[in-house]
Amino acid sequence: MIRDEESESADLDVLDKQIIHALVTDARVSFAALAGILEVSEQTVARRYRSLRRRGIVHVSGQMNAVPLGVARWVIRLRCLPDRAMQLAESLARFPDLSWVTLLSTGSEVTCVSRPRTAERRDALLLSTLPRASQVTGMVAHEVMCHFPAADEWPRFGELLTEQQRAALGPPRQRRGFAADAAVELTREDERMLSILARDGRAPYARIAAAVGWSPARVARRMxxxxxxGVLYFDLDFATTRMGFAVKGALWLRVRPGSLDAVGRAMATHPEIAFVAATTGPTN
Structure with missing residues (x-):
């Protein structure tokens, strides 16, 4: 969970923002390749990235899309006691099946995304663990039924890079697939690899290979x-206020079913909207 207010006070310069933009496009782009695109030294890119990560401004993680494994994704809204909200959010951030933990400005609601690996883990989380937490006073779980992808990955700050630089980075990697052509079976080695990538999405192939007992080439091929x-994608979590986005918000809308597709597609084109989905629950 990235906290904007806990980062060091130094402002980000253009190069920092260019590096962040590049990581949005390709979270595992090599320092050498990125240095060539930005026309700086590889050491400079590596040093800047490590500084951004150390200060809690950016974090790259490998995420698992559970849909190809036959498991749904859920967006969870938790009402809680205002003086316990931060404690609850920090506890949720440590859960392996939860991500995008966010404390809302009301101070009494925390939202998160759940990707349970099995139906048993889903039921335990939604029916037992979360409702029984001492800080929780109410909960609503929305199953994600449909995702409306944006034409460009958010945030859309293309003015930071030239057309030539964007072309050199290539098209954005698929990050939030919700479907797959066929079911995917994960091995124990896959599970170990995904566990490492969840902690550090830029973990070198050699480090992963040593942990799972494969060659680096086999790790790269399996990734x-x-x-x-559609099982593995990479997310970049970053302190949005440092990129000029002063306010974050979540909108829960009730839309006529016949207009849902049109509304979702229209919202996905808005430059300041990061994620749009149709869900179950009191809002859709």
Whole structure:
């Protein structure tokens, strides 16, 4: 969970923002390749990235899309006691099946995304663990039924890079697939690899290979297979206020069913909207 207010006070300069933009497009782009695109030294890019990560401004993680494994994704809204909200958010951020934990400005609601690996883990989380937490006074769970992808990855700050630089980075990697052509089976080695990538999405192939007992080439090949199958994608979590986005908000709308597709697609084109989905629950 990235906290804007806990980062060091130094402002981000243009190069910092260019690096962040590049990581949005390709979270695992090499320092050498990025240095060539930005026309700086590889050491400069590496030093800037490590500083951004150390200060809690950016974090790259490998995320698992559970849909190809036959499991749904859920957006969870938790009402809680105002003086316990931060404690609840920090506890949720440590759960392996939860991500995008956010404390809302009301101070009494925390939202998160759940990707349970099995139906048993889903039921335990939604029916037992969360409702029984001492800080929780109410809960609503929305199953994600449909995702409306944006034409460009958010945030859309393309003016930071030239057309040539954007072309050199290539098209954005698939990050939030909700479907796959065929079911995917994960091995124990896959699970170990995904666990490492969840902590550090830029973990070198050699480090992963040593942990799972494969060669670096096999790790790279398997990562590519899981990404192509829609199981693995990479997310960049960053302190949005440092990029000029002063306010974050979540909108929960009730839309006429016949207009849902049109509304979702229209909202996905808005430059300041990061994620749009149709869900179950009192809002859709």
């Amino acid at each position: 590519a297979e899981l990404a192509a199958g």
